[in-house]
Amino acid sequence: MRLSNVTRGHRLPQKLTLRMIRVMSGAEPPDIVKLVMYRPEFFGRPYSDLVDEVMRGPSEWSVGERELFAAFTSRLNSCRF
Amino acid sequence: MPDRVIPPDPYNGKMGNLLHILWRGPGKLDAATRMALGGGQRALPPHEGGGDIPAPLVAYAEKVRRYAYRVTDEDIAALKAAGYTEDQIFEATLSVAFGAARQRYVAGMAALYARDTAAPTPAAHDASDAGAAGDDANADSADRKASDDPSAAPETTSKELD
Numbered sequence: 001m002r003l004s005n006v007t008r009g010h011r012l013p014q015k016l017t018l019r020m021i022r023v024m025s026g027a028e029p030p031d032i033v034k035l036v037m038y039r040p041e042f043f044g045r046p047y048s049d050l051v052d053e054v055m056r057g058p059s060e061w062s063v064g065e066r067e068l069f070a071a072f073t074s075r076l077n078s079c080r081f
Numbered sequence: 082m083p084d085r086v087i088p089p090d091p092y093n094g095k096m097g098n099l100l101h102i103l104w105r106g107p108g109k110l111d112a113a114t115r116m117a118l119g120g121g122q123r124a125l126p127p128h129e130g131g132g133d134i135p136a137p138l139v140a141y142a143e144k145v146r147r148y149a150y151r152v153t154d155e156d157i158a159a160l161k162a163a164g165y166t167e168d169q170i171f172e173a174t175l176s177v178a179f180g181a182a183r184q185r186y187v188a189g190m191a192a193l194y195a196r197d198t199a200a201p202t203p204a205a206h207d208a209s210d211a212g213a214a215g216d217d218a219n220a221d222s223a224d225r226k227a228s229d230d231p232s233a234a235p236e237t238t239s240k241e242l243d
Contacts, residue, residue, distance in 0.1 A: 057091075
């Protein structure tokens with residue numbers, strides 16, 4: 001992550017949540033989690049709403065198939081999934 | 082050409098909501114700039130709330146839109162040197178990324194639809210090519226009708242995809 005704000009500039013509630021994830025998992029939270037928790041009203045909330053619907057909502061595709069599509073698309077974009 | 086009914090897009094509402102917030106919601110970067118970043122080469126005219134992409138953001142926007150994996154720390158440092166804050170860079174990046182995502186999604190759906198509805202003749206390939214470009218305008222208006230969200234933002238055509 002190239003923006004230090006998104007890495008460690010979270011507001012208090014999100015900061016506490018991230019700290020809890022660190023304690024409970026014993027690992028650094030993934031970048032995507034830090035991203036959706038940074039200014040969640042601007043991005044994280046509406047984005048998660050959409051992603052939940054696309055990836056977990058009603059569909060003819062299984063959840064696993066949809067995850068595979070996402071991984072494949074990331075690969076085509078040279079992005080780590 | 083037979084009448085074609087574009088099937089409703091079940092994700093239109095939530096995608097529209099996200100784009101509305103990214104491009105028109107309160108932010109640290111002015112909304113006209115965010116909208117221009119999201120709309121690529123086809124930003125809205127000024128009287129519809131559009132604007133130009135400011136010069137220091139042009140190259141960065143193009144990079145994020147077409148090959149985000151090439152972005153480097155130096156790109157971010159250059160934007161900061163030009164006076165942009167991290168929050169503004171955050172907003173600019175998301176505005177571009179979701180504009181690009183939207184553009185590819187619309188183009189992809191139009192291409193699939195054109196293929197599925199093309200007449201099975203020897204000229205089917207040509208017909209579907211023409212259909213993809215022509216259908217985009219229909220997809221666009223169907224999109225807007227399907228959503229009450231006024232953020233149905235600068236759509237782009239499949240022709241703009243490289």
